[in-house]
Amino acid sequence: MLRTPEAIRDAERWTAHNYHPLPVVISSAEGSWLTDVDGRRYLDCLAGYSALNFGHRHPTLIAAAHAQLDRLTLTSRAFVHDQFADFCRELAELCGKDLVLPMNTGAEAVETGIKVARKWGYQVKGVAPGMANIVVAEGNFHGRTTTIVSFSTDEDARADFGPYTPGFTVVPYGDLAALSAAIDENTVAVLLEPIQGEQGVVVPPEGYLPGVRRVCTERNVLFVADEIQSGLGRTGQTFACDHEGVTPDMYLLGKALGGGIVPVSAVAANTDVLGVLRPGQHGSTFGGNPLACAVATEVVRLLATGEFQRRSTELGARLHAGLRSLVGRGLLAVRGRGLWAGLDIDPALMSGREACERLAERGVLAKDTHGSTIRLAPPLVITEEEIDHAVAQLAAVLAG
Ligand SMILES: Cc1ncc(COP(=O)(O)O)c(C=O)c1O
Numbered sequence: 112m113l114r115t116p117e118a119i120r121d122a123e124r125w126t127a128h129n130y131h132p133l134p135v136v137i138s139s140a141e142g143s144w145l146t147d148v149d150g151r152r153y154l155d156c157l158a159g160y161s162a163l164n165f166g167h168r169h170p171t172l173i174a175a176a177h178a179q180l181d182r183l184t185l186t187s188r189a190f191v192h193d194q195f196a197d198f199c200r201e202l203a204e205l206c207g208k209d210l211v212l213p214m215n216t217g218a219e220a221v222e223t224g225i226k227v228a229r230k231w232g233y234q235v236k237g238v239a240p241g242m243a244n245i246v247v248a249e250g251n252f253h254g255r256t257t258t259i260v261s262f263s264t265d266e267d268a269r270a271d272f273g274p275y276t277p278g279f280t281v282v283p284y285g286d287l288a289a290l291s292a293a294i295d296e297n298t299v300a301v302l303l304e305p306i307q308g309e310q311g312v313v314v315p316p317e318g319y320l321p322g323v324r325r326v327c328t329e330r331n332v333l334f335v336a337d338e339i340q341s342g343l344g345r346t347g348q349t350f351a352c353d354h355e356g357v358t359p360d361m362y363l364l365g366k367a368l369g370g371g372i373v374p375v376s377a378v379a380a381n382t383d384v385l386g387v388l389r390p391g392q393h394g395s396t397f398g399g400n401p402l403a404c405a406v407a408t409e410v411v412r413l414l415a416t417g418e419f420q421r422r423s424t425e426l427g428a429r430l431h432a433g434l435r436s437l438v439g440r441g442l443l444a445v446r447g448r449g450l451w452a453g454l455d456i457d458p459a460l461m462s463g464r465e466a467c468e469r470l471a472e473r474g475v476l477a478k479d480t481h482g483s484t485i486r487l488a489p490p491l492v493i494t495e496e497e498i499d500h501a502v503a504q505l506a507a508v509l510a511g
């Protein structure tokens with residue numbers, strides 16, 4: 112008897128229904144492949160929304176986790192531990208920044224960025240008390256806290272969670288004139304995803320990010336780049352901002368930083384920005400814990416080799432060529448960079464959800480987002496043959 116139906120029934124019985132997962136129940140994984148409780152194998156083309164950039168159970172990361180589990184797992188930040196300094200230094204160097212502040216989830220990194228930007232606004236820029244404002248983009252996705260959903264433009268994410276946190280102005284994504292017009296003397300930061308992942312891997316027009324950088328510098332506003340999904344090799348560069356030679360004032364990082372093993376997020380910025388925080392003003396019991404640091408240090412070292420960025424560029428070109436060949440054959444459009452793609456399926460054919468269900472039946476796991484859009488973000492360890500396999504399965508699904 113198959114174990115999948117019962118496992119799904121049990122999960123639905125005992126959990127809040129804040130997700131609508133595909134009907135697969137995974138029990139083990141390695142590299143780019145997952146195995147379910149009934150022994151079926153799937154090619155992972157989501158990679159935990161980029162949390163598994165290095166694939167499942169990358170040997171170096173697993174070894175680091177095992178070694179650390181045997182020595183020390185948690186101290187809280189009341190004490191310093193021996194994994195902390197190396198992690199912070201190596202991540203700061205990867206980012207080209209002076210300082211790092213470690214947290215756990217992506218949303219916490221975003222919250223940290225918002226708090227730091229506001230404090231910087233009051234203490235450094237001289238914004239009047241309580242007046243700080245942050246400019247954000249339509250279609251954003253920065254997480255699920257009450258403050259973050261306050262400036263979401265997705266009604267599912269936002270409705271009925273008010274009262275909402277004030278202090279945010281939403282402008283169209285990719286429209287530099289609108290962004291510039293929204294900045295006034297109370298603006299402390301512009302907070303953007305350099306590529307909007309959840310929105311469907313939306314790449315802004317060329318020149319937009321350098322324009323944002325220029326406007327922020329001219330108007331004394333911090334450019335905060337949420338690279339939680341786009342960063343750490345996903346797009347073929349360490350950061351998506353790198354494609355246009357842009358350096359933000361603050362990087363928000365998460366997902367892949369934990370190597371698919373532990374939640375690790377971080378804010379990286381220079382001393383004039385992160386230096387505004389004093390003891391007692393911000394923190395997290397688990398942020399920067401020894402296990403997280405041990406794994407994340409190895410993540411940073413993997414990235415420092417450049418191998419994963421190179422793989423993403425080369426294999427991404429193959430993926431995008433394959434996907435482009437399906438435009439007009441069931442796909443309306445393909446967007447993205449590196450091993451990251453947003454596909455618009457012809458809604459006359461099927462919804463994104465239906466396409467993902469049919470892909471799953473064919474042993475490929477991907478995730479729909481917003482109607483007929485699918486997001487592909489395979490692990491960066493995926494091979495050429497596996498990419499061709501994924502594209503072939505998608506072609507078969509679209510051909511009906
Ligand atoms: C760009 C971006 N920022 C923030 C987050 C929130 O991260 P977390 O789910 O770890 O809180 C996400 C998650 O998808 C994201 O894509």
